[in-house]
Amino acid sequence: MTAATGPDTQDAPGRDPLSAVFAALADPTRRAILARLTEGEAPVGALAAPFAMSGAAISKHLRVLERAGLITRGREAQWRPARLDATPLREVAAYADGFRRFWDESFARLDDYLARMEDPS
Amino acid sequence: MTAATGPDTQDAPGRDPLSAVFAALADPTRRAILARLTEGEAPVGALAAPFAMSGAAISKHLRVLERAGLITRGREAQWRPARLDATPLREVAAYADGFRRFWDESFARLDDYLARMEDPS
């Protein structure tokens, strides 16, 4: 893919969407931001408060989340409230769910055993 | 930080387990390795074959996956087969599933609307 017919807006790290989502989730601060946004949209200041770090850092985190499609940004006077968009998480759930049959190790062994039973070649 | 009360086996990147799992999944090569391991355990060489990169790179990827608890390594003569352990993915699925009510944006708006209806304070 990436037929290169277009100007390729995202250059380096945004390879595929799933990777971007996983990478965005691989940070506790960003997951906490997402958790907070489940209670409703919030401006940067309100998001920065509980994290003991500069607002600029939160801005960066929000940009990562936005690039991953996990949040959308609004405009309300001089505030730019962030709003949760959990649709990418549906694909995350689907991905993880694809491994459901392997969650139980003994079940995986059983599966392997059955495969050998039916096709002993 | 890192209260240093214990010997802290993992230093830098292994902060919390969930972050380690998400970080491990945030790479298409590693996800492809996991996909391949669903067909059964495989030695490093077999895993390296389809990826056009050095075996050392695969070794590193496997170490990341192992640290995330997504694979276990065995010993069979001079081979060190990797075996899928999908139990961490159960937590990933649980995490994503926690956002199920927000997957549909309009449903989230409706939920917000209902909350305001029932508790107008």
Added chain:
DNA sequence: CGGTTAGATAACCGACTGGTTCTGCAGGGG
């Protein structure tokens, strides 16, 4: 025993990350 195969480890590299501070800018309030 020596050679070959399978893989891990180390040293190194360029790129990206996560944080900082400082500057810039849009917009509301005295």
Added chain:
DNA sequence: CCCCTGCAGAACCAGTCGGTTATCTAACCG
């Protein structure tokens, strides 16, 4: 009108990542 608030962006820094090549050990094979 000027300034103050709320945030974004740039420059910078240390640390990590993903990849390389080269070196090393472990185990089989003749």
